[in-house]
Structures are given as structure tokens and as C-alpha cells.
Amino acid sequence: MGKVSIALRGWRFDETEVFDEEGHVRPLEEVTEETRQRLIRLRVVAGEPCDACYLLNEAKADCDVARIVYGEPLSEVLLCPDHEADFLYWYREAGGSDHTGEEHFADVFHEWFAAGNRAPDGYGGLLHVDTEPDRIPAPEMGEDVPELEAAIADLDDEALDDLGMDYSELT
Numbered sequence: 001m002g003k004v005s006i007a008l009r010g011w012r013f014d015e016t017e018v019f020d021e022e023g024h025v026r027p028l029e030e031v032t033e034e035t036r037q038r039l040i041r042l043r044v045v046a047g048e049p050c051d052a053c054y055l056l057n058e059a060k061a062d063c064d065v066a067r068i069v070y071g072e073p074l075s076e077v078l079l080c081p082d083h084e085a086d087f088l089y090w091y092r093e094a095g096g097s098d099h100t101g102e103e104h105f106a107d108v109f110h111e112w113f114a115a116g117n118r119a120p121d122g123y124g125g126l127l128h129v130d131t132e133p134d135r136i137p138a139p140e141m142g143e144d145v146p147e148l149e150a151a152i153a154d155l156d157d158e159a160l161d162d163l164g165m166d167y168s169e170l171t
Helices: 033-045 051-057 081-093 105-114 146-154 157-162
Strands: 003-006 008-014 068-070 077-079
Touching (some): 051 077, 051 105
Antiparallel strands (some): 068 077
């Protein structure tokens, strides 16, 4: 069973839990609650700006699109490759790991970054290796995944609120 990232690097999913034999996203009721929450949250955050760029520029148009996600749904940190090393430094060396799983995880990173803190020059990020990238199904996480859109539409208002879903994205 392989692990795959979908839409953004960072959150890893069991390939066979998320995709069926034909490479389609499984119905949400067939995946675990944790996977369901992450898939729905990815639908919301995919295409959003990097949090660090936004803190620096305060205008989405001046930001790089996030390619990486860390943390838990609703307390995730979205990053572009240029700011991943800053996050990793904060997490590994500046106490960020003390906040793992906490509701304010993203807020603590944002405060640290906004205060001018950065990774030292040359601080290494993660080495990412794509193995057999053509073998892994890679659907877009937008409106082109009818199975996911239909499953989200079936959720009640309270479940959507819990996941930070914007109802306008469903129409």
C-alpha cells in the first residue's frame, strides 16, 4: 500500500483507501473520518496562497500559490516551496513541534513568521522524491472530481461548518 499526496504535498493518504481500482476517488463514506476531513479540507485550500507570502504581501495577487500543507484540518499551514524551510525550521528548531495537533498550530507559526523569524540561510528543507509519478492517479481537487463534489453536497450544514467549507464553492 503506497502513500500519496493529493493536490498539495504534505498530507499523505493510503492510495488504496482513497482511489478505487480504476483510479477514481472513492465515495467519502468508504474512507476513514480522518481521510474524509482531509480530502474535504483539501478541496477548500487547494489553490490558496502561501500563508507566509500572504503575511509578507497582504494581497493574494502578490502571493505564490501554496503547494505544501502541514498541520491538521482547520489549523493547517499552507506554504510555497520558498517558505517550506522557514516552517521546517520553526517546527524542528524553534518549538513548533510543541504545538502539534493543537487548534492554534497555524496561528503560532504565523505569529513566529510575522515577527520576522526565518530559517537561517542554507537551512535544508525536505528532499522529495517522486517514485512512479505516472502510476498514481492525480485528480484535480476542484470541481473536476464529481465523486468528491457529490459527497460534499450530501454533507449537512453542521459538518460543512466544522470543516470550514464555504457554501458558495458548492454552487
